[in-house]
Amino acid sequence: MGMLSVALRVVCVATAVLALTYDEQEATLNVQWVRFFFRAQMIYNSITLQLTSFPDSHARQQAGAAYCCGTLGNGCVKWNCPSCHDSVEAVAVSNVSTNANGFVGYDSDHDTIIVSFSGTDPLSIRNWIDDISTVIKSVCHVLFERLFCSS
Amino acid sequence: MFYLKDYFALADFCCLSIWFVILRQTKTDFTGYGNNAAAANCSGCEVHKGFYRTYESVRPQVQAAVLSFQAQHASASLVCTGHSLGAAVAQHAALDLTISLGLRVNTLYNFGQPRTGNAAFSDYFDASLSNRTFRVTHHKVLLNVGLLL
Numbered sequence: 146m147g148m149l150s151v152a153l154r155v156v157c158v159a160t161a162v163l164a165l166t167y168d169e170q171e172a173t174l175n176v177q178w179v180r181f182f183f184r185a186q187m188i189y190n191s192i193t194l195q196l197t198s199f200p201d202s203h204a205r206q207q208a209g210a211a212y213c214c215g216t217l218g219n220g221c222v223k224w225n226c227p228s229c230h231d232s233v234e235a236v237a238v239s240n241v242s243t244n245a246n247g248f249v250g251y252d253s254d255h256d257t258i259i260v261s262f263s264g265t266d267p268l269s270i271r272n273w274i275d276d277i278s279t280v281i282k283s284v285c286h287v288l289f290e291r292l293f294c295s296s
Numbered sequence: 297m298f299y300l301k302d303y304f305a306l307a308d309f310c311c312l313s314i315w316f317v318i319l320r321q322t323k324t325d326f327t328g329y330g331n332n333a334a335a336a337n338c339s340g341c342e343v344h345k346g347f348y349r350t351y352e353s354v355r356p357q358v359q360a361a362v363l364s365f366q367a368q369h370a371s372a373s374l375v376c377t378g379h380s381l382g383a384a385v386a387q388h389a390a391l392d393l394t395i396s397l398g399l400r401v402n403t404l405y406n407f408g409q410p411r412t413g414n415a416a417f418s419d420y421f422d423a424s425l426s427n428r429t430f431r432v433t434h435h436k437v438l439l440n441v442g443l444l445l
Contacts, residue, residue, distance in 0.1 A: 207375070207377050207405075208377045208378055208379045208382070208383075208405065208407050209379070211377075211378060211379070211382055212379075236357075236361045236364075238354045238357045238358055238361065239354065239357075240350075240353035240354050240357075242353065243349060243350045243353040243354075244350075245350045245351070245353050245354045245385060246382075247354070247358075247378065247382060247385070247386075249357075249358060249361035249362055249365065250365075251365045251368070251369055251372065255373075256369065256371060256372045256373065257372055257373050257374070257375050257402075258362060258365045258366065258369065258372045258373070258374045258375070259375050259376075259377065260358060260362060260374070260375070260376040260377070260386065260389050260390075260393075261376070261377045261378055261382070261386070262377075262378035262379075262381075262382030262383070262385040262386050262389070263378070263379065263381075263382045264378065264379040264380025264381045264382045264383070264408070265380055265381050
């Protein structure tokens with residue numbers, strides 16, 4: 146919990162304000178901002194809540210380590226990011242067009258082969274659209290009870 | 297007690313209602329991995345196109361790497377994991393390694409996994425991997441809880 150966390154909380158509040166003051170006539174401008182803020186907030190929420198509340202630290206570390214891959218950094222190649230630990234040899238797995246990022250590794254401490262993928266890359270629009278279209282669907286069901294949603 | 301995070305859900309909701317009108321639904325038929333529908337044998341299965349395509353794009357790399365590590369460490373157990381979009385991709389990876397390569401995936405740990413496929417796909421997945429899958433979510437993350445509907 147440091148500067149980054151505080152900064153993300155600030156942009157989250159700004160998101161709420163922007164969304165509440167949403168104006169049809171300025172849709173293009175607002176949506177650009179909302180997109181940025183929402184993504185920062187979503188990533189902050191889900192990474193901190195989900196990855197910190199799970200007791201199995203080994204699995205959590207491996208899921209977190211995948212965030213070092215791809216455009217977020219080249220930690221999976223160098224294996225030097227904070228969640229990486231010494232006894233793992235890893236091969237980075239990625240695709241530029243779909244922005245898939247992850248690694249396949251062997252952990253000698255646990256005698257385990259690990260296949261791990263990172264979630265939404267904050268620098269990747271493609272990933273973000275995949276994520277958000279799922280959210281849209283669930284919200285759609287909540288609001289309209291399948292009236293306007295494909296099943 | 298005032299918790300700022302309680303208001304994040306509101307922010308989620310506002311933003312999403314805007315995006316609801318902008319983005320289209322993405323869904324596609326599940327035709328197995330590497331377009332091998334016969335090996336998958338999953339009729340009526342539909343999956344989220346983005347996660348499916350994302351996994352397909354790295355499938356050869358994943359398979360090659362897993363087989364290479366298996367050749368060096370024959371006794372090693374196999375674990376798939378991922379977070380958010382990565383969790384959905386990890387689910388595809390675990391299923392693919394099971395049905396295409398016949399490997400035993402010991403555990404699948406998914407953190408905050410969104411919905412990956414329809415009920416038919418879910419049943420199909422459960423048949424081979426449900427007792428070895430752990431899906432971890434947080435009740436305040438709309439992306440996950442909303443998908444129960």
